[in-house]
Amino acid sequence: MINGVDTEALRQTVDAVRDKPELARVTFGIQSEWSGGAHQQATTTAPLQNGEVMASRTAKFVFESDEPTALLGTDKAANPGEYILQALAGCYAVTYASLAATQGIELSSLAFELQIDFDLQGFLGLDESVRPGAQEIRVDVRAQSPNATTKQLQELTELVQQRSPIRDTLANPVKVTTSLVTDDAR
Structure with missing residues (x-):
């Protein structure tokens, strides 16, 4: 373990992708809803690896964005x-x-x-x-x-x-x- 990185797992990942290049294809996504003005909220969707849902990712994360009041937002995010x-x-x-x-x-x-x-x-x-x-x-x-x-x-x-x-x-x-x-x- 160096820098919090499991070097053995990293090596195994490199070897797996070298053997099966299709494993390198990943897709990330979010679903976003506007809530008025400059404010919106987004939630992550299940990431994909080679078109298949990554079973190891079970959490969803929420993001919000807004603008400062000087740029017509409400400065909420x-x-x-x-x-x-x-x-x-x-x-x-x-x-x-x-x-x-x-x-x-x-x-x-x-x-x-x-x-x-x-x-x-x-x-x-x-x-x-x-x-x-x-x-x-x-x-x-x-x-x-x-x-x-x-x-x-x-x-x-x-x-x-x-x-x-x-x-x-x-x-x-x-x-x-x-x-x-x-x-x-x-």
Whole structure:
């Protein structure tokens, strides 16, 4: 066990996926309900692995999002941009811990400071040259290890950027399909 990662279980997972690549296909989902204004609540659905429900995941988790009052919300929950940062931080944490463990690097501390910039002119339709999405995401990583040099931690940071699924999702185009589902056809 290194960094809270069961290295034997990680090795077994790598071997299983190497033998059966279809096990690498996982799908996560949520069901979301708008509750007025900028507020919504979502609940996780059963994750899938190769099209089959993951029996090991029995818990459901609830998320809420809102906006600060200055952005027409009621400030009841984190906003969607903050959830993007949380997703990236969470993915970086598991990727750092796992990759470090496979390299025998013990992490004594790991912390992230993240920021995301938006220009609301795109969202508000005020300037068509401004995209409504994020302009930039910045991440500062503070990693310490009793058995790794600064150079090794820098190499680990570069590898994390290459392997993090959420960073890759944010840094590269992803097909997003949105469909209106109605109860009645008009």
